[in-house]
Amino acid sequence: MTTNLIPDSIKETQETLWQQLRNPRLSFRSLSCGNNSLLLAYLPYLIDMVTLQQVLLPFLERLPDEKITPDALVGSLPVARVRKTTDYRQVTDYLVRGWIYLQIEGVDSGLLLFVANIPSRSLGEAQVEVQIFGPQVSFTEALETNLGILQSYLPTDMLSNVSITIGRRSRTNVEVCYMEELADPENVQTVVQRVRELDVDGLIDSGKLVQLIDDNTFSIFPQLIMTERPDYVSEALLEGKVIVFVEGSPFAIMGPSTFVDFFKSNEDLYIRWQMASFIRLLRFLALFVSLFFTAIYVAALTFHYEMIPSALLVSLVKSRSKVPFPPLFEALLLEMIIEFLREAGARLPFKVGQTMGIVGGIVIGQAAVAAGFTSNILIMIVALSALASFTFPSYMMSTAVRILRFPIILLAGIWGGFGIMLGASFLLIHILRQSSLGRPFFLPFFPFRLRDFKNSLIRVPFYNLGKRPALTRSPDNARLPDEAGKKRPIQ
Known part of the structure; x- marks a missing residue:
């Protein structure tokens, strides 16, 4: 317009x-350089003031007296990136990005001159996905930093990305990354199309984006993996998967993914x-235990005493002689107590939460037994089930x-063993109907892919993992030469 x-x-x-941004911190600086009058506009808390005061302003003050044009300045300005613009909307979008x-x-x-100094935390260890072996660094909230970390892990020109801005008011930058010769173009197109078609008011974190672009938002199972580990993302790219970064989020989105992928850890590759x-x-x-x-x-004590x-x-x-409640109510009560303790421990400060979880579990458990x-x-059973879910x-x-x-x-309390089988059958049917970016979610079990069993329930030696997963449909299917495994005979 x-x-x-x-x-x-x-x-x-x-x-x-001034009218469009309505930000009282918006600063303007006018300069007179010979026959040229210049205007600088910026937000002080988003730019590097040292670069502005000691580099950019002295350069502009030394400009020649004759008339200058923006095209003449593009190649000589002492900043990393320069973009020419004729649109107010682009100016306001870039001002709020530093x-x-x-x-x-x-x-x-x-x-538009890139002199940004966006507040962000420095690189640190992963807090959610802790592992003993392998790289310990994690992504941060800075999009440029995350892209730099990823490029340092994969220093190749095959790493490509598509930049998309979404959110009518947040104007959030999203980067879709993939390996050109490894990623299936259909997978890339699916992700790019789903992100571009989003019409939302704002987007703050990748946790919101992953719910907007997954295949079935009504399923309780996640269909795309979120990770804060650059090494995990790098391995996924080498498998032919597509990665999505969101500005302001330390978690990357990976897809397509299978049900089995959620039980794999990248540390499995380092041992x-x-x-x-x-x-x-x-x-x-x-x-299964969880x-x-x-x-x-519950089913055994309610309907199937003969099985014990x-x-x-x-x-x-x-043990149950003093308990006045039926097994169903007793189990639900303890499960809820465990969930209360787990959620309280996660929301409290780390040291307080850790202490409260241990002490609270012991005190409440002993008091519950003593009170009947x-x-x-x-x-013991409920604690073991909760412990299993932490793995x-x-x-x-x-x-x-x-x-x-x-x-x-x-279901176990209502119908016993039949109820358990009914619930398990419903879960299995539900998982079989799910997909991830249009790919089967329950690979390699359904459809059955014998080749992918080598890196699913178990992991075979690397020399026997010569093919990329069938899930990604990579154009370059060979990860190792066919003769690689033959060169390593079993001793």
Whole structure:
């Protein structure tokens, strides 16, 4: 629209910028350099004032007396990036991102100078995805820093990205990254199209974006992985996956992903394959324990006493002799107490929360047994189920399993073993119907892909992982030469 065009009068430009931004901290500086009158506009708390005072202003004051043009300044300004603009909307968008706007009197265009110093935290260790081996650095809230970290892990010209701005009011920058020769163009197009078609008021974090672009927003299971680890993202790019960064968020979005991917940790690649396979199998066992252990206890005590060995039955009866509640109510009560303790420990300061979780669990458990509210055996079972859910690398998947435990316990209390099988069948059917960026969510089980079992429930040696996952449909399927595994005979 013509109303967004920049006039050739710097006074009119200053008045228009003031009216559009309405920011009392917006600063203007006028300079006279021979026959040239210059206007600088910027937000002081977003720019590097040292660069402005000691580099940019002295350079502008030394400009020649003859008339100059923006085109003549583009190649000589002492800043990292310079962009020419004729649009007010672009000027305001860049000012709030730490750029300086420079205009010359009599010229109906200006220059945007990158002198940003956006407040952000320095690089540190990952706080959510803790691992013993491998790189310890994590992403930050600064988008440029995250892209720089990723490029340092993959110093190749194959790393490409698509820049998108979304949010009618937040104007948030989003970067879609992929490896040109490895990523399936259909996957890239799917992500780019879903992000570009978003019409939202604002976007602050990748946790909101991942819910807007996943395949089924009504499913409790996450379909795209969020991670703060650059090494995890780098490995995903080498597999042919697509990565999404959101300005202001330290978490990257990875896809397409499978159900099995949520139980993998990038640390599995840094330890011996036998150890990695054992740990992965342990996580899947923990999934079963977390989902069904308490429900099996409720079903056995309510409907299936004959399934309990006689020696164990005596202990169960003695433990429950003073408990006035049915097993279903008893189990739900303890599960809710565990959830209260877990959520309170997560919201309190670290040291206080850790102490409260340990002390609170012991005190409440002992008091509940002494008061006859529950039995010792159920406390052990519920604690084991809660402990099993902590083994999952993905916090989102762990939370989903925590929630699903409650309806399965209810079904066990109503219909016993039949209720458990009904709940498990419903979950399996639901997972089979899910997809991630249009790809099957339950690979390699359905559709069955024998090749991908080498890095799913277990991890075989690297020399036997010569092909990329079928999920990504990478144009370059070979990760290692076909002869690589043959060169390493088993001793």
